[in-house]
Amino acid sequence: MKKAMNCFPSQSTEERIKEAARQVFLEKGFDGATSRDIAEAAGINIALTNYYFRSKEKLFVTIFEEITEFFFTGMSAILNKPISLREKIAELIEHDFRMLRENPRLINFILNEVHRNPERMGKMIGLQKVLHHSMLDEQVQREVRQGTIRPISSMHLMTMMVSNIHFLFVSKPMTTQIWNMTEDEFTKFADAHKNLVIDMVTNYLFESEKA
Amino acid sequence: MKKAMNCFPSQSTEERIKEAARQVFLEKGFDGATSRDIAEAAGINIALTNYYFRSKEKLFVTIFEEITEFFFTGMSAILNKPISLREKIAELIEHDFRMLRENPRLINFILNEVHRNPERMGKMIGLQKVLHHSMLDEQVQREVRQGTIRPISSMHLMTMMVSNIHFLFVSKPMTTQIWNMTEDEFTKFADAHKNLVIDMVTNYLFESEKA
DNA sequence: CAAGATTTTAAATGTTTGTTTAAAAAAACT
DNA sequence: AGTTTTTTTAAACAAACATTTAAAATCTTG
Numbered sequence: 001m002k003k004a005m006n007c008f009p010s011q012s013t014e015e016r017i018k019e020a021a022r023q024v025f026l027e028k029g030f031d032g033a034t035s036r037d038i039a040e041a042a043g044i045n046i047a048l049t050n051y052y053f054r055s056k057e058k059l060f061v062t063i064f065e066e067i068t069e070f071f072f073t074g075m076s077a078i079l080n081k082p083i084s085l086r087e088k089i090a091e092l093i094e095h096d097f098r099m100l101r102e103n104p105r106l107i108n109f110i111l112n113e114v115h116r117n118p119e120r121m122g123k124m125i126g127l128q129k130v131l132h133h134s135m136l137d138e139q140v141q142r143e144v145r146q147g148t149i150r151p152i153s154s155m156h157l158m159t160m161m162v163s164n165i166h167f168l169f170v171s172k173p174m175t176t177q178i179w180n181m182t183e184d185e186f187t188k189f190a191d192a193h194k195n196l197v198i199d200m201v202t203n204y205l206f207e208s209e210k211a
Numbered sequence: 212m213k214k215a216m217n218c219f220p221s222q223s224t225e226e227r228i229k230e231a232a233r234q235v236f237l238e239k240g241f242d243g244a245t246s247r248d249i250a251e252a253a254g255i256n257i258a259l260t261n262y263y264f265r266s267k268e269k270l271f272v273t274i275f276e277e278i279t280e281f282f283f284t285g286m287s288a289i290l291n292k293p294i295s296l297r298e299k300i301a302e303l304i305e306h307d308f309r310m311l312r313e314n315p316r317l318i319n320f321i322l323n324e325v326h327r328n329p330e331r332m333g334k335m336i337g338l339q340k341v342l343h344h345s346m347l348d349e350q351v352q353r354e355v356r357q358g359t360i361r362p363i364s365s366m367h368l369m370t371m372m373v374s375n376i377h378f379l380f381v382s383k384p385m386t387t388q389i390w391n392m393t394e395d396e397f398t399k400f401a402d403a404h405k406n407l408v409i410d411m412v413t414n415y416l417f418e419s420e421k422a
Numbered sequence: 423c424a425a426g427a428t429t430t431t432a433a434a435t436g437t438t439t440g441t442t443t444a445a446a447a448a449a450a451c452t
Numbered sequence: 453a454g455t456t457t458t459t460t461t462a463a464a465c466a467a468a469c470a471t472t473t474a475a476a477a478t479c480t481t482g
Contacts, residue, residue: 013459013460028242028327029240029242029323031239031240031242031243032242032327034438034439034440035439035440035441036438036439036440044460045460045461045462046440046441046461047441047442047443047460047461047462048459048460048461049440049441050440050441050442051459051460055440055441056439056440056441057440108322108323108326110385111319111381111382111384111385112240112319112323114384114385114388115319115384116239116243118384118387118388121385121388121389122388127389128389131389152407155390155400156403156404156407159378159379159404160375160404160407160408160411162378162382163374163375163378163379163382164371164374164375164378166378166382167370167373167374167375167377167378167381168370168374170322170378170381171322171373171374171377173322173325173326173329174321174322174325174332176329177325177329177332177333178332178338178339178342179366189366192367193367193370193371196363196367196371197371199415200371200411200412200415201411203415203418204410204411204414204415207414224429224430245468245469245470246469246470246471247468247469247470255430256430256431256432257470257471258430258431258432258471258472258473259429259430259431260470260471261470261471261472262429262430265471266470266471267469267470267471268470
């Protein structure tokens, strides 16, 4: 009935399983990952994955929800920051870029698993509310009314920002393969492209008020 | 030793298997698709998939190479068309948009399978040559030299165009789910966004020669 | 039509999969 | 200490998997 003490070990078994599952699921997806892959990566017996989590599916859902929450939380924090639209665009792009540079498989993982089981995303209503009622909406509408930016909806603006950054990492395996890029070369290219995107989006948006 | 006549049936068994495999692999990916899925979709016995193609893997490679060739052929044709840069940008975007509107899973499929096995793309050297020596390169360099467009490499330009269109479809499952969109609403949104992208890219690129 | 080649089928192959079991080991408690 | 609870293990489980087999059905051809 009581929880184990487990005073000193650097990680509890449960946490080690979760960390291994995160790594393996991110790399191979739900279909490509096996329970044995995860157990091996965690250095534990196969039966333990089902002892702590009841099934591969349940373990996956746990991981998936943690990852998507991590993914969206940083974004929505920036969307609701009390800063100018110009700053917000740059900050959001820089944030997503940093996040995906550190976790290149993140976006692919989420997109694939949402496709495999769309209801999963539908159930995370917490995230939906956050995204639907962000400060960005009002901000864009106000600036459009004032004529300081082109007429555009916040949805199109979000899509513009996100597409240009996220696709860099979604397509990273193909890009590096086709252009024979090393990891370093890709990093440099991606960084340069990120700056280009900030420049392009802001220039396009604020064109009417140019110098 | 001889090939079957098979005069009238609308499709040969081999072609029916390939068509079913195309559909199932596109929808579920290699890991998610089973031989039985494909056989059932084709309406044939399971053993026939291994009779005509030697294994699931071999069948997959056949499908994969056909699909990637289809994917890149149209693109490279436009890249080498003798038209102005402005026209080329619009045509490429329109082409990719049409292609992915008809086959929304195409881009996801290719990107995932390249990640799962990067060597596959490395072996398709035919496509690599085509992409590396396109007319777009010289065209961009010339216009940059003449100062008619911003200084930019063709690689960044390609990435800009492709990201904005392809990501629309890569993220379609998540977009429709988060914003509770119907198929029609998504189509309309995507179409509007495509036009926005053409406007943004050309405006940004040709900004120096504005009206 | 009959012999031979090709195609299709039902059944079985051996693996790998996720999951369970029952006993052993470790930890916690009185 | 000894007893109970929790954690870990090796082994086994049935189901699903890709693939093979061998016989049946179909088609081709002389």
